[in-house]
Amino acid sequence: MRILAKELLNLYSDGEKEPAASEQIELCGWIHRIRELGAVNFVVLRDRSALIQLVLDGKCPYPLESVVRVSGNPARNPKAPGGAELRVISMELLGGADGNLPYQVNADVSKIGLEAILDNRALSLRNPKIRSIFKVQSTIIEAFGSYLRAHDFTEIKTSKLVAGSTEGGTELFEVDYFDRKLCLAQSPQQYKQMMVASGLERVFEVAPAYRAEKHDTPRHLNEYVSMDIEMGFIESEIDLIELEKELLAHIFEEVAAKNAADVAAWQDKGASVPVPDGILKAPIVGYEEALKIVNTTEGKTGQGQERIFDMSPEAERRISVWSEKEYGTPLVFVNDFPRRLRPFYTYPSGASGTMSFDAIFRGLEITTGGRRHNEYEVLAEALPRFGLKKENMEGYLSIFKYGCPPHGGFAIGCERLTQKLLGLTNVKEASLFPRDRKRITP
């Protein structure tokens, strides 16, 4: 029976159950490293749990990255990684490998370029440091769901094939759907609002979302994982911001508990898990106030900086610096965006503001959200001011015809959150199979 490398190492680390030297143990995994010293040869075996040293009498018969099953006697060895090794009696090939690797799996990640990493996903993920990105991401998705379920949210799955866009935008991918054209959904906006109105009241969804944007930047993906929530019976966007604080604090706690080693692997890039306390006390700054801050307090720190007129990437960076300095937290909320910058369905606030917000985490917008209009008549009247026609919006308007509670929601970009948690340079590093204008494989 196969055991994991980590299980074998644990037998020595706690000392109590240490196996007899005559006991035979079976391991399976990939040949990670080969060191031939003549009579005695060392192989490092890699499985999903850890690396472990194998000691062979003869030469290793298979090249690097071959998948093998080995059987042998365990032994304590303070010089071996993890403090133990397996003295191999037999080795069997389970999956052959071409010895001619495109690059060294066991090499320093910083020496492999982004394109090479993405072109060879089956190979690049064998590097434990790169694999750790997706161990963290798996926990993020789990913790997102577990927090929301504990707060009475229902998980929904909605169609990604839609007739048009709620946002009225043009950045849509078209699909040939039998004898007509549909579009890939930019967000589950309409559907999650419908589910609130349907009486589920609180819903969430984790699903792909699509933006046919042409720009190629370190912060954009044409296909990304959107972690969406929508909830009824709120007063304003403040209820949503409070929920997001608690939700992010929970996600960070789970990552800290389950992925300490994965996060530590990216320490050189500034990876760290924020303390929940700092997340809960993240400041909320009005849009106009935020612009003032990025143009004065933080704007003065650089030389010859140009005036910022909206919450641009540079403004996001500056407001985060301010938040770290003033509140000691990497998270800051900007609310009360002007009406002209938000979609027609955004609930107004004051003369020209809205009950909407962005969450900015370590200099990057990870969330947009807000309260929405919930009255049919009010919405129908608002449409012309946004250049929209009532007759084209009947599908969306129908949500509000038969009683819809005050509600709102937000979405967290899964890859962006992963990126910023680990200090990754490019959001594409946090997507297993990113899509951009040029990249369509693997």
Added chain:
Amino acid sequence: MRILAKELLNLYSDGEKEPAASEQIELCGWIHRIRELGAVNFVVLRDRSALIQLVLDGKCPYPLESVVRVSGNPARNPKAPGGAELRVISMELLGGADGNLPYQVNADVSKIGLEAILDNRALSLRNPKIRSIFKVQSTIIEAFGSYLRAHDFTEIKTSKLVAGSTEGGTELFEVDYFDRKLCLAQSPQQYKQMMVASGLERVFEVAPAYRAEKHDTPRHLNEYVSMDIEMGFIESEIDLIELEKELLAHIFEEVAAKNAADVAAWQDKGASVPVPDGILKAPIVGYEEALKIVNTTEGKTGQGQERIFDMSPEAERRISVWSEKEYGTPLVFVNDFPRRLRPFYTYPSGASGTMSFDAIFRGLEITTGGRRHNEYEVLAEALPRFGLKKENMEGYLSIFKYGCPPHGGFAIGCERLTQKLLGLTNVKEASLFPRDRKRITP
């Protein structure tokens, strides 16, 4: 502060914390039913948790389905549903409703046709019985993930925009992706295999999958939620079948614990949660043996039945009847499908069989799976026999070039499992926003 209807009812059901008659309590929800008796009027209020009776002095000022906030004094009343009611002091409108409903939300579901249900999702889900389908589905998705995480599986999210099909099929939806054509993925097959080879070893994904099939049947959807797993270091499909048994038993246990009332709502259609014990002892029948059974033992039960030559829907129905009769379980696995019926990547078994299987639950195939080839050379040689060219398959073949363990996986159709658990006539009832040849909205 709003409390839920269920919380108010609970105050009376346990007796201990019963509130004083003078205490003022706030509820929010939809006006589900109005009964006007002159001086005293009754309204049934519906929120996400339960129905509760309101007592009004005057007439109810708002039509059915309006969203209101009410404040009043709680009282015990054995005649009210749940044994308690709220004597209303004030009622405030939160979301107006057009009194002219397309159909009665509080009516008997069996009187509403499928098309009307699907056309009016925001309204049809207000019926607690219909809503219960998606409460059950939410638990299925949760339990699928929680079981797999506990067994060291990593959740992955892969691209749904792919260059072509692993299956070599033609039933693909095409997408205009900038200046070229991509397809919507039929399954994450290639990606999940790649993730096993990458060293994650065990992965799962819950995501949309697309089939551009033209048939319109009660068992098909053009877009469905595929619950996929893939794992390394297996011996044969039997390891996968054992995993699926344990996984389904866990899912059913969770549904039984969390959704007893939701399942009970569909009792008239034969809804019931199978006992885990029956699931764990589900029989495994070879393909040829299964055909014998459906043509003899079960074939003889009907009059003038035609001979069945493959595992058709009728065969699936018959083998389930047999399994119920012989083993007392609604689940049966058919394995060892002939090579000509399975894709090129399926691992062979014996002279002409394969290490593949279907899981059939209550007369419907809910899973296809199997062990896959994991050696580059063997796969490359197999391609021509399936009419495939090596040069078109390099992307897929590259997974196996640098060491891939023996592995396999399967997928469970989320809507089909939901359908069969609740006894729904049509799989579309188990999809919030089903897509078929004609239906593209809502």
